[in-house]
Structures are given as structure tokens and as C-alpha cells.
Amino acid sequence: MASPAVSVVCVGMAGSGKTTFMQRINSYLHSKKTVPYVMNLDPAVHSVPFDSNIDIRDSINYKEVMKQYNLGPNGGILTSLNLFATKVDQIISLLEKRTAPNPDNPSAKPIEHILVDTPGQIEVFVWSASGSILLETLASSFPTVIAYVIDTPRASSTSTFMSNMLYACSILYKTKLPMILVFNKTDVKDADFAKEWMTDFDKFQQALRQEEESGAFGTEGGVGGFGAGSGYMGSLLNSMSLMLEEFYRHLSVVAVSSMTGDGVDEFFDAVETKRQEFERDYKPELERKKQEREENKSSQRELELGKLMKDMSVSGSGRRERKGPETGPETVSEAEDEEEDEIIKRGLADGEDFSDEDYDYAGPSAGDEQGLSERYKQALSGSQSAPSDADNSFTRLKLEHILTTLKQNHYHHLAKLKTAKVRDTLTDAKWIKVFQTYTYSTAAWLSLQSVPLMVGPSMIVAMLLDETRPASSIEIYFARCLGFSLLTIAVLTVMLTGSIPLTSSISEPVTTADSDPKAPYALPTLVVTSLFHAISAFYAYTWYVTRGQGVFAVAVGGGSILAFIGLWCVLFASSGGKISRRTGADKRTTGFPFANSEAAKKHTGKKIL
Numbered sequence: 304m305a306s307p308a309v310s311v312v313c314v315g316m317a318g319s320g321k322t323t324f325m326q327r328i329n330s331y332l333h334s335k336k337t338v339p340y341v342m343n344l345d346p347a348v349h350s351v352p353f354d355s356n357i358d359i360r361d362s363i364n365y366k367e368v369m370k371q372y373n374l375g376p377n378g379g380i381l382t383s384l385n386l387f388a389t390k391v392d393q394i395i396s397l398l399e400k401r402t403a404p405n406p407d408n409p410s411a412k413p414i415e416h417i418l419v420d421t422p423g424q425i426e427v428f429v430w431s432a433s434g435s436i437l438l439e440t441l442a443s444s445f446p447t448v449i450a451y452v453i454d455t456p457r458a459s460s461t462s463t464f465m466s467n468m469l470y471a472c473s474i475l476y477k478t479k480l481p482m483i484l485v486f487n488k489t490d491v492k493d494a495d496f497a498k499e500w501m502t503d504f505d506k507f508q509q510a511l512r513q514e515e516e517s518g519a520f521g522t523e524g525g526v527g528g529f530g531a532g533s534g535y536m537g538s539l540l541n542s543m544s545l546m547l548e549e550f551y552r553h554l555s556v557v558a559v560s561s562m563t564g565d566g567v568d569e570f571f572d573a574v575e576t577k578r579q580e581f582e583r584d585y586k587p588e589l590e591r592k593k594q595e596r597e598e599n600k601s602s603q604r605e606l607e608l609g610k611l612m613k614d615m616s617v618s619g620s621g622r623r624e625r626k627g628p629e630t631g632p633e634t635v636s637e638a639e640d641e642e643e644d645e646i647i648k649r650g651l652a653d654g655e656d657f658s659d660e661d662y663d664y665a666g667p668s669a670g671d672e673q674g675l676s677e678r679y680k681q682a683l684s685g686s687q688s689a690p691s692d693a694d695n696s697f698t699r700l701k702l703e704h705i706l707t708t709l710k711q712n713h714y715h716h717l718a719k720l721k722t723a724k725v726r727d728t729l730t731d732a733k734w735i736k737v738f739q740t741y742t743y744s745t746a747a748w749l750s751l752q753s754v755p756l757m758v759g760p761s762m763i764v765a766m767l768l769d770e771t772r773p774a775s776s777i778e779i780y781f782a783r784c785l786g787f788s789l790l791t792i793a794v795l796t797v798m799l800t801g802s803i804p805l806t807s808s809i810s811e812p813v814t815t816a817d818s819d820p821k822a823p824y825a826l827p828t829l830v831v832t833s834l835f836h837a838i839s840a841f842y843a844y845t846w847y848v849t850r851g852q853g854v855f856a857v858a859v860g861g862g863s864i865l866a867f868i869g870l871w872c873v874l875f876a877s878s879g880g881k882i883s884r885r886t887g888a889d890k891r892t893t894g895f896p897f898a899n900s901e902a903a904k905k906h907t908g909k910k911i912l
């Protein structure tokens with residue numbers, strides 16, 4: 304569908320001012336009464352200072368992704384983007400709809416700009432599969448321009464400037480989309496020097512010489528000090544600047560201040576120039592690619608789909624227990640921060656635009672391996688069917704690309720998950736067995752004691768009395784009450800620990816995790832009953848020592864064994880336990896004030912955050 308809208312994708316190094324720049328151009332467009340469509344693709348951003356129509360954070364909880372897949376911050380962003388990318392078709396349909404003239408209201412101005420903010424970790428977006436998918440899909444439907452935001456004050460030395468240019472060059476090469484270099488923060492440092500360096504080779508040489516003379520490249524006595532030694536950096540920069548001349552010619556350069564708003568007019572002029580360039584130079588290339596893919600589509604798709612499903616062959620592996628050891632944290636600090644597992648926090652059907660009926664999100668939770676596999680399958684099958692006019696979209700033709708790239712991105716995560724799953728299933732079964740042995744033994748032991756108290760209270764009282772007389776009615780009453788109480792505790796123990804499920808709909812085994820909805824009181828019950836056994840055993844011991852009656856020795860034995868098993872479950876088999884169920888790391892060594900991260904590292908082999 305032909306659309307006049309142009310999409311502007313802001314990329315840049317962390318802290319270069321992308322978000323502030325987005326805010327500035329957004330408010331500029333509002334002031335010009337051409338309201339843009341805004342997308343935030345940074346799942347890790349805490350808050351964005353502008354209203355976004357589509358926000359990745361509405362659908363993906365980045366922290367939960369990190370926790371669930373056991374990833375670091377960059378892996379978390381990457382996986383969040385991958386999950387988001389599976390729904391790229393819907394996003395594009397939505398954008399196409401919003402940017403097309405409204406037949407019901409022909410006088411309404413269609414959206415002319417789509418603004419996209421990207422993660423601060425530039426490489427995660429530009430070099431990831433999902434980044435490519437999102438960018439290429441966007442470019443297949445709309446003229447797309449990359450705005451590479453540069454922190455001007457930080458690019459004022461020849462080496463930082465050159466690093467930035469090389470980065471920009473690599474992004475241009477990777478995305479193959481028209482690019483505008485946005486020298487931001489010009490209220491702090493004017494960008495004239497950069498423009499000069501890009502257009503006049505001699506000026507750059509001059510600056511280079513000056514820096515060399517001042518020793519900024521690590522020459523003796525230099526202040527820079529980080530260079531590889533005298534002369535090397537200078538000559539490297541020299542030759543690179545020559546090589547980059549061709550690259551500079553393909554760029555538009557604007558100097559802006561997101562703070563003051565200077566240069567925003569020029570930026571939109573550059574956007575218009577690049578839009579025309581896109582239509583003229585880039586679109587035919589995309590069309591050619593599209594044609595090629597169309598030809599190879601069906602055979603390639605079958606092949607890739609088969610491969611992907613093979614790699615993700617978790618479908619037959621049964622249901623993954625969401626709670627329990629496998630969701631346990633990998634590092635100690637993760638364990639201590641544990642929250643409710645929930646990847647899809649609010650669901651995609653949220654917010655102004657995602658509540659749109661077009662956006663029919665009903666995918667399974669991304670919180671588990673099978674969920675992930677299912678989501679990919681769904682995304683793919685959705686793309687396979689639906690031959691509509693939107694099928695002309697490059698999106699659909701990107702299917703095989705989505706398959707391969709997502710597969711590559713997730714290959715090692717899936718492998719990791721599979722290993723963890725097998726290991727955890729084994730260990731979990733062991734724990735559950737001990738735990739259930741404990742609860743049933745407790746119930747049996749208490750019931751055993753309750754029976755004579757209820758059935759023959761007078762006999763029990765007579766046994767306990769030193770004198771020979773019939774039991775009084777009050778003694779009989781208390782003995783029976785004690786019997787009933789013990790029986791009640793026995794029943795409560797098996798119920799509250801979930802050993803006997805209260806509803807027939809529960810088919811998963813109960814776990815001792817605090818957050819297990821099937822047995823929220825399992826751990827407290829375990830603790831209380833273990834204490835009860837310990838106290839009873841101790842009390843029986845004192846009686847045995849003072850009275851020497853053998854029956855107390857039996858009570859000491861039974862109580863002690865149960866107290867010991869209960870304590871073992873509390874320590875080792877519960878999520879509140881001190882031993883990590885996943886790694887075996889002893890967390891007692893890592894807590895405040897005697898933090899000993901080395902002990903935990905030894906077990907986890909991982910970084911303690």
C-alpha cells in the first residue's frame with residue numbers, strides 16, 4: 304500500500320540523546336499539527352518522556368524475560384525484541400491502517416511520520432535478527448530513514464569522532480537504509496568542527512596533527528594515554544578518514560540541540576531529502592529482493608520451517624512446570640529478587656492502539672520454552688496463511704528470514720533451557736518425593752497418636768496417672784480433645800502443603816515454591832509442623848530421661864525423624880531455602896553482612912550480580 308508516511312528510526316550510542324531527540328521531534332511535529340505515530344522499541348527504558356502509540360514494554364516485561372531465560376541485560380533486550388518481532392505483521396498492518404487516509408473522515412490528515420526509538424544498546428538492535436526484521440519490514444512498507452544520533456561533545460576528538468563515523472558506517476552497511484547523522488547537544492558543543500572534518504580532509508589532518516603533538520594518542524607524556532603508542536593511531540585515523548570520504552558523501556548531516564530545539568527544521572528537511580532518496584534508490588532494490596524472495600519462497604519456507612521446528616523440538620516434551628526449580632534463579636541476587644513469573648505483563652492488547660481489533664494477540668505465554676516455540680509457530684503460521692493485499696508487503700516475504708534469524712538468535716538459549724529442564728525435572732522429582740514423604744508421615748504419626756486418645760481416653764489417662772483411680776470426666780474430655788486436635792493437624796498438614804489437592808482441576812504436582820498458587824501455605828506449614836515435631840521430641844526426651852518409660856523413647860524417635868526431614872525440606876527443597884535449587888550454591892555465604900560471592904561463584908560458575 305502506497306503511503307506518504309516516512310518512518311524515522313533513531314539509533315545511537317547509549318546516552319547520545321536519542322530519547323530526548325525523539326521527544327523534541329515529536330513535540331515539533333505536534334506544534335506543526337502533523338501528529339506522528341510513535342513507537343518505543345526499548346524494552347529496558349524506565350520511562351519515556353513522550354506518549355508512544357506502540358510501546359514494547361506494554362507487551363514484554365524485560366526483567367521477567369531476563370529472569371525466565373536466565374539472561375543478562377543485553378540478552379534480555381535481544382530476546383524481548385525477538386519476541387516482539389514475531390508480531391511484526393500486526394504492527395505493520397496497524398501502521399498501514401493508521402497512515403492511510405481515513406475513508407470515513409476524508410478531511411482528517413493521515414499520519415506522515417512514524418518515529419521509532421530504539422534500545423540504548425545500539426548493537427543489540429542493529430545487529431540482532433529482530434532488529435533487522437523490524438527495520439526491513441518497516442522499510443518494506445514505508446520510506447525508512449535512520450537518524451544516527453551522535454553526542455557532539457563526546458565526538459570532539461579525532462579518535463572519538465572517527466569511532467562514531469565507523470559505527471555509523473557499519474550501521475549504514477548493515478541496514479542499507481538512508482542515514483542522517485544528527486549531531487546532538489550542540490548547545491554544549493558546536494558541530495561545525497564535525498562538518499568541517501567531514502568535508503575538508505585538510506582540516507581533519509590538521510586536528511589530527513594537533514592531537515598527536517599534544518600526545519593524545521599515547522605518545523610519551525601524552526594525556527590521552529590509551530593509544531597503541533606513538534604514531535600508530537595517527538596514521539590509522541589518517542587512512543580511515545580517506546577511506547570514509549565516500550561514505551560521507553551519502554549522508555545528510557544536521558546539527559541539533561534536543562534541549563533547545565535548534566536544528567530541528569533542518570533535520571526534517573534532511574528527512575524529506577532522504578525520503579526522496581529512498582524512493583529513488585532504495586525502493587527498487589527492495590522490490591528486486593522482494594521479487595527474488597517470492598520466487599524462492601515456498602521451497603525455502605518449507606525447508607526453514609522444518610529446520611526451525613526441529614531445533615525447537617520441545618513440543619513433544621510435555622508441559623514445563625512453570626514453578627519449581629527450573630524457574631529458579633541462576634544467581635544468588637536473582638534469587639533474592641525473585642518475583643512472580645510472568646513474561647507477558649499486560650498483554651499486547653493494551654494501550655490506545657493495541658486495543659485495536661486488528662491486533663489480535665492471543666499467543667501463549669512467552670515464559671517458557673514451549674511458549675516461545677509456540678509463539679514462533681504462531682507468528683509463522685499467521686504469515687503463511689492470510690494471502691491478502693497486505694501479502695504484497697515485504698513482511699510476508701520475509702518469512703524465511705524470520706525463521707532463520709530467530710532460530711540463530713535463540714539456538715543457544717534453547718539449548719540452555721533444554722539442559723536446565725532435564726536437570727531440574729530430575730532434581731524436582733527427588734524433592735517432591737521427600738516433601739510428600741514428610742507430609743504423609745507427619746499425618747500418619749499424628750493420626751496414630753490421636754486414635755488411642757479418642758478411642759480409649761480412660762486407658763491413656765490411667766496409663767499416665769501415678770495413682771490407681773478411674774479417669775475423671777474432665778481428663779477424658781481433654782484426652783479426646785487432644786486426639787481430635789492431633790487428627791485435625793494431620794489433615795491440615797496434608798491439605799495446606801497441597802499433598803491432597805483441594806480441587807480436581809489441579810493436575811500439576813505441588814511444589815514448595817512460595818509462589819506456587821496450588822499450595823501457598825506449604826512452606827509455613829512445613830516450618831510450623833517441623834517445629835512441632837522438634838518440640839514434641841524434646842519434651843518426650845525429658846520425660847523419658849526423668850520417668851524412664853519406653854513409650855517416650857518411641858515419641859522421641861518419631862518426632863526427631865520427622866523434625867529432621869521437615870527441616871531438610873525447609874533448607875533444601877523450598878524456594879525459600881538457603882540452598883539454591885538450581886545451582887546448589889550456598890546462599891548463606893552471600894547474604895549481608897557476610898557476603899561471600901566467591902563461594903556462590905564456585906557453584907554457579909556465574910557472575911554474582
Ligand SMILES: Nc1nc2c(ncn2[C@@H]2O[C@H](COP(=O)(O)OP(=O)(O)OP(=O)(O)O)[C@@H](O)[C@H]2O)c(=O)[nH]1
Nearest residue numbers: 316317318319320321322323423487488560561562
Ligand atoms: N545539553 C544537552 N543535553 C542533552 C541533549 N540531548 C540529550 N541530552 C542529555 O543527555 C542525556 C542522555 O539523554 P537520553 O535522551 O536519555 O539519551 P539516550 O540515547 O536515549 O539514552 P539511552 O536510552 O540510555 O541510550 C540526558 O541527561 C539528556 O538530558 C541536548 O541536546 N543538549
